[in-house]
Amino acid sequence: MYIGATTHIIIEIPATEVLPYMTEAGFRGGELALVHLRQFAEAAYPERTAEQFRVRCEELALQIPQVHLSVAAMGTLDADQREADFARMRREIELSALAGAKTGVLHPMGGWPATLAEQREIERLRVEDFARACEIAAEHEFTIAIENTYDAHADEHSAMGRRRFGSLIPELHSVVDAVGAENFGICLDTGHTNLIGLPLGEAFRQCGDRLIATHVHDNNGHQDQHTEPTRGTIDWPDAIAALREIGWDGIFNLEIAPLRGQPLELQTLRMRQVAKTAKWLLTL
Secondary structure, eight states: OEEEEEGGGSOSSOHHHHHHHHHHHTOOEEEEOHHHHHHHHHSSSHHHHHHHHHHHHHHHTOEEEEEEOOOOOTTOSOHHHHHHHHHHHHHHHHHHHHTTOOEEEEOOOOOOOSSHHHHHHHHHHHHHHHHHHHHHHHTTTOEEEEEOOOOOOTTOOBTTBTOOTTSSHHHHHHHHHHHOOTTEEEEEEHHHHHHTTOOHHHHHHHHGGGEEEEEBOBOOSSSOOOBOTTSSSOOHHHHHHHHHHTTOOSEEEEOOOOOTTSOHHHHHHHHHHHHHHHHHHTTO
16 A cells, blocks of 8 residues: 545646656555546647656656546436536546556436436436446546545435435445446545545445455545645544555545645645655654
8 A cells, every 4th residue: 555646636637747756755656546537638738748648657656546537417318418527538538548548437326306206217317327337437447436525515405315326335336236347446536535424434345355456545525635645634543554454455546626726835844744644654
């Protein structure tokens, strides 16, 4: 197990420029942030930009095994939205593979059904859409990770109330089982588990050997704050113990909120402090 950080830990500069700061702070790798992936797509030469990122990672001995893909309406009843999402997803997977990433993280989503009939159709389409995503990914020797969510806010409601699919780990297993693809697993978002009151150690144990990506952050149990581990209410000693129990030897990837607008010196100082905390956690 090794520590990493999502590249948006410094958000105001290009991803390739973030990498040396990550190395200096003590990170061994991380996740390519969606904001940086979009910068690749918008560059004058997207493929070259993605490849330059991969080369820089190799020079710095950084491992960037995962990428956060755009949020797609997996299971949406809107056919036009589905096709637009898949066109974007295909392009993002192409560029991510060129950048050296191997796993793309996707949310389950699907929209808010008005009736039980709509809910059942969304469930069917969600499986169909993840199967399609896995097929696209396989063309690039790429893997898809379905990320756990958390239940909706008070002003959101549907035929299921505020129950959002994917908040529970067994629901993620149900999609992985239904798709049956070898290049499909689970990304556990630690902050999301805390928001639904699920102990993080138990969540990791429920993922088991299907865990293929991590989003590590903390919160107060009420808001998705993306704070550094130990600054919220998560039981980290049990979580680390659970990771060892399931044999996780991949990235402990910190998906913490950036310090937007702050001097670069302050941002790099905070990055070093966060890395020290993560290293300490892995000694527990």
